[in-house]
Amino acid sequence: xxxxxxxxxxxxxxxxxxxxxxxxxxxxxxxxxxxxxxxxxxxxxxxxxxxxxxxxxxxxxxxxxxxxxxxxxxxxxxxxxxxxxxxxxxxxxxxxxxxxxxxxxxxxxxxxxxxxxxxxxxxxxxxxxxxxxxxxxxxxxxxxxxxxxxxxxxxxxxxxxxxxxxxxxxxxxxxxxxxxxxxxxxxxxxxxxxxxxxxxxxxxxxxxxxxxxxxxxxxxxxxxxxxxxxxxxxxxxxxxxxxxxxxxxxxxxxxxxxxxxxxxxxxxxxxxxxxxxxxxxxxxxxxxxxxxxxxxxxxxxxxxxxxxxxxxxxxxxxxxxxxxxxxxxxxxxxxxxxxxxxxxx
Amino acid sequence: xxxxxxxxxxxxxxxxxxxxxxxxxxxxxxxxxxxxxxxxxxxxxxxxxxxxxxxxxxxxxxxxxxxxxxxxxxxxxxxxxxxxxxxxxxxxxxxxxxxxxxxxxxxxxxxxxxxxxxxxxxxxxxxxxxxxxxxxxxxxxxxxxxxxxxxxxxxxxxxxxxxxxxxxxxxxxxxxxxxxxxxxxxxxxxxxxxxxxxxxxxxxxxxxxxxxxxxxxxxxxxxxxxxxxxxxxxxxxxxxxxxxxxxxxxxxxxxxxxxxxxxxxxxxxxxxxxxxxxxxxxxxxxxxxxxxxxxxxxxxxxxxxxxxxxxxxxxxxxxxxxxxxxxxxxxxxxxxxxxxxxx
Numbered sequence: 001x002x003x004x005x006x007x008x009x010x011x012x013x014x015x016x017x018x019x020x021x022x023x024x025x026x027x028x029x030x031x032x033x034x035x036x037x038x039x040x041x042x043x044x045x046x047x048x049x050x051x052x053x054x055x056x057x058x059x060x061x062x063x064x065x066x067x068x069x070x071x072x073x074x075x076x077x078x079x080x081x082x083x084x085x086x087x088x089x090x091x092x093x094x095x096x097x098x099x100x101x102x103x104x105x106x107x108x109x110x111x112x113x114x115x116x117x118x119x120x121x122x123x124x125x126x127x128x129x130x131x132x133x134x135x136x137x138x139x140x141x142x143x144x145x146x147x148x149x150x151x152x153x154x155x156x157x158x159x160x161x162x163x164x165x166x167x168x169x170x171x172x173x174x175x176x177x178x179x180x181x182x183x184x185x186x187x188x189x190x191x192x193x194x195x196x197x198x199x200x201x202x203x204x205x206x207x208x209x210x211x212x213x214x215x216x217x218x219x220x221x222x223x224x225x226x227x228x229x230x231x232x233x234x235x236x237x238x239x240x241x242x243x244x245x246x247x248x249x250x251x252x253x254x255x256x257x258x259x260x261x262x263x264x265x266x267x268x269x270x271x272x273x274x275x276x277x278x279x280x281x282x283x284x285x286x287x288x289x290x291x292x293x294x295x296x297x298x299x300x301x302x303x304x305x306x307x308x309x310x311x312x313x314x315x316x317x318x319x320x321x322x323x324x325x326x327x328x329x330x331x332x333x334x335x336x337x338x339x340x341x342x343x344x345x
Numbered sequence: 346x347x348x349x350x351x352x353x354x355x356x357x358x359x360x361x362x363x364x365x366x367x368x369x370x371x372x373x374x375x376x377x378x379x380x381x382x383x384x385x386x387x388x389x390x391x392x393x394x395x396x397x398x399x400x401x402x403x404x405x406x407x408x409x410x411x412x413x414x415x416x417x418x419x420x421x422x423x424x425x426x427x428x429x430x431x432x433x434x435x436x437x438x439x440x441x442x443x444x445x446x447x448x449x450x451x452x453x454x455x456x457x458x459x460x461x462x463x464x465x466x467x468x469x470x471x472x473x474x475x476x477x478x479x480x481x482x483x484x485x486x487x488x489x490x491x492x493x494x495x496x497x498x499x500x501x502x503x504x505x506x507x508x509x510x511x512x513x514x515x516x517x518x519x520x521x522x523x524x525x526x527x528x529x530x531x532x533x534x535x536x537x538x539x540x541x542x543x544x545x546x547x548x549x550x551x552x553x554x555x556x557x558x559x560x561x562x563x564x565x566x567x568x569x570x571x572x573x574x575x576x577x578x579x580x581x582x583x584x585x586x587x588x589x590x591x592x593x594x595x596x597x598x599x600x601x602x603x604x605x606x607x608x609x610x611x612x613x614x615x616x617x618x619x620x621x622x623x624x625x626x627x628x629x630x631x632x633x634x635x636x637x638x639x640x641x642x643x644x645x646x647x648x649x650x651x652x653x654x655x656x657x658x659x660x661x662x663x664x665x666x667x668x669x670x671x672x673x674x675x676x677x678x679x680x681x682x683x684x685x686x687x688x
Binding site for chain 2: 285331
């Protein structure tokens with residue numbers, strides 16, 4: 001379904017989505033972040049990319065699996081906890097971040113189904129905003145089979161045409177949302193479509209960063225497990241978790257039990273994000289660590305995204321959002337590392 | 346002015362003579378104006394060394410790294426590492442010396458003076474540029490910087506862009522070095538604890554509200570800990586498995602390891618993490634501001650450490666990182682201490 005919605009009518013449409021919990025990017029203390037919006041009029045879709053990807057809504061950093069406790073000495077109690085049942089709308093998702101969700105789907109909706117992830121995923125409607133100009137100087141989506149106006153992973157994609165949005169609904173969930181504000185939408189005219197095509201074509205040319213011949217990288221990586229390149233490239237790594245926690249596709253987790261009260265005994269089994277860049281990620285209880293240094297951990301990050309995932313799912317596990325490049329405290333640049341890998345030897 | 350040519354010449358010299366194993370300095374990065382740490386082994390590569398107000402990183406963290414690496418090597422090359430240190434970084438060297446984490450002969454210090462300015466606060470720069478993108482930031486004449494953007498060049502008073510820690514800095518000239526570049530023109534700091542004092546003026550309730558909001562944002566990426574040269578413990582309270590565990594550590598001992606902090610990134614656990622870190626840095630933090638700079642969520646972590654610095658100064662007249670021969674704050678006491686329990 002294709003429609004036109006004026007920017008003036010936009011808040012009115014958003015107001016009609018009261019049955020949903022609405023997330024949108026907001027500027028909080030200098031940082032753009034997806035947060036719950038109480039007043040639809042607050043939604044501002046003129047934003048660069050957010051610091052954290054919207055994955056934090058679908059795959060939150062902390063997910064409670066179950067509650068456990070003991071009311072008396074002998075009676076253990078265990079209660080399953082599922083995500084709150086509430087339809088969610090996320091406004092202003094960038095194409096790289098939406099595509100990232102489709103990649104995470106391959107993992108959590110594959111041979112084994114992750115009920116927590118799927119519950120959140122299925123009750124969420126994703127409204128995208130195509131990037132007329134790259135929201136980050138380190139955007140490189142076109143190098144990894146993406147585009148600034150890719151429709152992958154969206155229910156609705158908005159394109160900013162100045163005073164109005166070109167609205168393309170891509171799923172039934174999207175159609176339902178548009179129907180809620182039916183009278184506000186008009187049919188696109190020929191010049192709207194012409195303008196849309198122009199904006200989309202221009203946007204692709206504005207990207208400043210690129211991985212050339214990316215297809216050569218996965219086979220090359222396969223031969224580079226023992227390469228000294230990893231030592232050189234990881235020299236400045238601080239072993240923090242910024243690159244992976246901010247990554248829209250990273251999804252590794254840990255499960256632990258947290259006791260919140262000893263008497264009465266009570267606690268939670270939780271899943272939290274984990275991070276292959278932390279030294280204890282692969283630490284065995286024996287004291288042996290198969291990834292003992294930062295070289296092996298940087299290699300893991302690159303290999304997972306550009307070799308193992310490609311081998312298993314036939315996609316790069318990277319959507320070119322550029323967050324790891326922009327936010328690395330020491331400027332480790334995945335684009336540069338991959339260019340070196342391609343040209344190595 | 347620091348003459349880059351002199352710095353490069355010295356670097357080439359000590360590499361050629363084999364005096365140092367390698368040099369840690371700054372070089373051009375790929376992300377706009379931001380320099381990145383450089384590890385230079387070949388004298389021909391010294392041309393890549395740069396020095397400008399965006400050289401913010403405290404490189405002494407990499408000395409800690411090197412130390413850990415050496416411990417694992419069978420036949421370690423024990424030659425010193427050449428390292429470029431600003432005033433604040435040189436104070437970190439002094440703390441590492443004081444705590445006997447390194448020996449003076451482990452490092453060859455190439456000091457650089459910040460010459461009445463300091464380093465750049467990227468957030469202030471972005472605010473100032475209003476959307477334009479900085480490509481290069483250079484020292485200009487006394488007190489001002491030259492900012493090159495995608496739409497031209499402009500001279501900006503350094504004060505407008507200086508990191509807060511530089512405004513409050515007590516050592517913009519290195520306090521320990523083997524060779525130093527630039528003039529010893531110290532900038533006067535009238536109120537070294539201004540930011541903390543501003544915070545102290547708030548009511549307890551206001552401060553609680555402020556920190557609740559700030560620490561709730563933490564995603565526990567531990568970048569603050571990772572960037573800190575004083576966070577060199579082999580075993581950190583936030584790690585799930587103790588790094589003191591060796592293959593032959595008995596099971597009973599492993600079972601006794603206490604879980605100090607839960608993995609949940611909620612307010613309660615985040616507070617424990619940040620306050621533990623602040624306490625561990627009391628009398629040790631030299632205010633290089635790296636913890637705050639690297640935070641992806643812009644949590645003003647520096648305040649916590651600055652507050653401890655102020656306590657050390659007011660209660661014990663103790664200043665960090667100026668004298669490596671002095672006993673450290675937390676491992677010393679005075680007979681005339683008014684507290685009874687200490688005697």
